[in-house]
Structure formats: structure tokens, C-alpha cells
Amino acid sequence: MEAESNLLILLQNPHLPAGLKQIAEKVLNGERITFDEGVLLYEEGELGYLGVLANYIREKRHGNKTYFNRNFHIEPTNLCVYDCKFCSYSRLLKQKSEGWEYTMDEMMDIVKKYDHEPVTEVHIVGGVLPQYDVAFYSELFSKIKAHRPELHVKALTPVEYHYIFKKAKIDYATGMKLMLDAGLESIPGGGAEIFHPEIREQIAKDKCTGDQWLAIHEEWHKLGARSNATMLYGHIEKYWHRVDHMERLRELQDRTGGFQTFIPLKFRNQDNQMSHVPESTVVEDLRNYAIARIYLDNFDHIKAYWAMISRTTAQLSLNFGVDDIDGTLDDTTKIYSMAGAEEQHPGMSTKQLVELIKNVGREPIERDTLYNVVTDYTNFEFPQEAKPQFYRLPVIN
Numbered sequence: 001m002e003a004e005s006n007l008l009i010l011l012q013n014p015h016l017p018a019g020l021k022q023i024a025e026k027v028l029n030g031e032r033i034t035f036d037e038g039v040l041l042y043e044e045g046e047l048g049y050l051g052v053l054a055n056y057i058r059e060k061r062h063g064n065k066t067y068f069n070r071n072f073h074i075e076p077t078n079l080c081v082y083d084c085k086f087c088s089y090s091r092l093l094k095q096k097s098e099g100w101e102y103t104m105d106e107m108m109d110i111v112k113k114y115d116h117e118p119v120t121e122v123h124i125v126g127g128v129l130p131q132y133d134v135a136f137y138s139e140l141f142s143k144i145k146a147h148r149p150e151l152h153v154k155a156l157t158p159v160e161y162h163y164i165f166k167k168a169k170i171d172y173a174t175g176m177k178l179m180l181d182a183g184l185e186s187i188p189g190g191g192a193e194i195f196h197p198e199i200r201e202q203i204a205k206d207k208c209t210g211d212q213w214l215a216i217h218e219e220w221h222k223l224g225a226r227s228n229a230t231m232l233y234g235h236i237e238k239y240w241h242r243v244d245h246m247e248r249l250r251e252l253q254d255r256t257g258g259f260q261t262f263i264p265l266k267f268r269n270q271d272n273q274m275s276h277v278p279e280s281t282v283v284e285d286l287r288n289y290a291i292a293r294i295y296l297d298n299f300d301h302i303k304a305y306w307a308m309i310s311r312t313t314a315q316l317s318l319n320f321g322v323d324d325i326d327g328t329l330d331d332t333t334k335i336y337s338m339a340g341a342e343e344q345h346p347g348m349s350t351k352q353l354v355e356l357i358k359n360v361g362r363e364p365i366e367r368d369t370l371y372n373v374v375t376d377y378t379n380f381e382f383p384q385e386a387k388p389q390f391y392r393l394p395v396i397n
């Protein structure tokens, strides 16, 4: 395996500092790295070094397989009772006239629009408003499942759950069971930001705390269900805050095993209250993916959103620990574009996404939400597209 020989070559480098050599040996032996070693990777790990380690882990787990899914998004509203400083959705910045608040029927119309599309998942997440409460979301989930039972409902984050359960005066365990019974099947990873209060209180003061975020996922995992986790990085946090964030996730995962995927989210500075904070570089993004892959030894998957970081960076990330580049989106999500993502109108056909993955020597696998294989596109031939017809024009002599 080429990834293994690269790691062995790296270990023979006499100039490799002792601390980094020890981490590389741990990776080779499948051993867990410590908190301090995580910080050391951020402080001293060069891009090439981190890539060798992360790619070794990635290929050992998944070979060349690279996952994506076909989903669509419903964003119930872009207005919000909270005021997170990094958020390009916040009601303080957006004129109410620019806002939307979908009704139940409007959301069901979005679901029905995809009736004849081969999508496997609906991803529901947006702002927090009082009318979207336990009763509303329970009804929405059961209506979606009644309409299209095989469509996987992945919805809301602990930010919404904490808010609606508090309003309904029910505890997390009762609330999550209600959601499960209504048709919720998994929880996306959002709302995690940075768990440490030193940072969270500056950027996302009023919404659920890091501990509450983790507690809601824990209750959900206890029901035997799965979820994802994110980390918003590259703003005012220090490296050790990132390691602290991943440490808390790793510790919960040791206890429940309920997380599927870790998704680092790059902070974007467009149209929000942190526009003065510079964004991370592509090199820093790739280093961060790699360190996440090395640190989170009990997470199966590391995901990059191609629409957020650009198609080229997504291709590069596949050599830095990433094995999932999200889905074939059409223009149903505004979250990325409003935050200043690379893709202002994110849309990619399955064929384009498959080619993007194949062009960097990886194997495209369409998955469902729970990583069951829907279609292996490794040797798949797409039908030839009809060529335009040309007609001979009359020639005037």
C-alpha cells in the first residue's frame, strides 16, 4: 500500500522532530494520540507530514472509496431568535423583508417537488423561531414519513432541540424519544461551533452550551440512533480550543459510538458580525482535515462540503483524511452562499460529482444517510448524452 510506504519513508527521516516522530509511530501502530500531541500537530505539523499520516488512516479505513449522497434541503426560516456573531442568517443583520418563514404546507410542497427524484435524504435545518415547536416538528416529520416512507429524515440540531424542549418543559430524553416516534431518523452535526465556553460565549452566547449539545446527542445515541458532529474553525479560537472540541467528541463517542461523521466547517466572513476576522487559508483547511482524521480515531468518516470550500479544495482534501464530500446539491440551501461560500449557486449532477472524484484517482460511492451503498460508480458508465445534430448549410456559389 502506497500510503503505508509513504509513512515508513517519513519515519526514516532523521530530521523529523522527536514529538512528531512519536505521533507518526502511534499512527502506524493504530494507537490513540493525546491532547498535547493534538496541539503539537497544529503547532508544528507541516502540510506534507500531516497528509502522509491522515492519508494512511483514510486508506486503511476506506481504501480509495469516497462517499457522497443525494439529498435536498429544507430551511424552514432564515430568521432566528439568536444572534450568533458568525451567522449570516441572523435577524439583526437581515431585513425581515429578506426573510422567509415556511408554513407546513410550503415545506411539504418542497418534499413533493422531489417525488420523482432519486434522493435518499431530506436535510432540515434553519433558524430558530417560536412557531416551530415540538408539535410543529413532530407533525412535519410524520407527514414526510407518511408521504414518502423511504426518505430518510435528518433534521435539526441541539440548538433547535434545546429551545423547543425547554419551551415544552420536557427533558432531553423525553423530547428525543418524541422526535424518534414522529419519524426523525438522524441528527446532522450543526450547532457545535466551538464547545469551549471561552469562545462559545463570544460567538454564540445564548444558544445551547457545548455540554447541552453533547447531552442531546448522547440521549439520541441512547435510543440507538446516529448523528454527525461539526466544528466551526478558523476564527477567534486557538488551536487548543479545537483539540478540546475534538476531545469532548472523542470521549462521547467512546461511550456511545453513535457518531458517524465529523465535519470541519470553515468560518466564512461574509455579511456577518465577524467580517473583520480573516478567513483561514486552504493550507490551514487541509491541515485541519488531516488533524481531525488523526485525532478522531473512533469516528468512521471525515466529511468536506465541496460547496463550501470549492471543488478543487474538496478534491485535495481527499488526500488529507476526507472520505466524504457530501451530496449532489441543487440550489435548495442558502446557508453556504449567504456565508460567502465558494459556490454561490451550488449544484452538481451525479455525473459531475463522480468525475470530480475519479479525476483524483478515488472511487465514487453513492451512499444513503447511514453509509449503506446505493451505487458504486467505480466502473459505472453513464449513458452517452445525445450529441447536437448538425445540418449541412446550402452553399451559394
Ligand code: SF4
Residues within 6 Å of the ligand: 080, 081, 082, 083, 084, 087, 088, 089, 090, 091, 126, 127, 128, 159, 204, 207
Ligand atoms: S447560527 Fe443558528 S442559532 Fe445562531 S443565529 Fe444563526 S441560525 Fe440562529
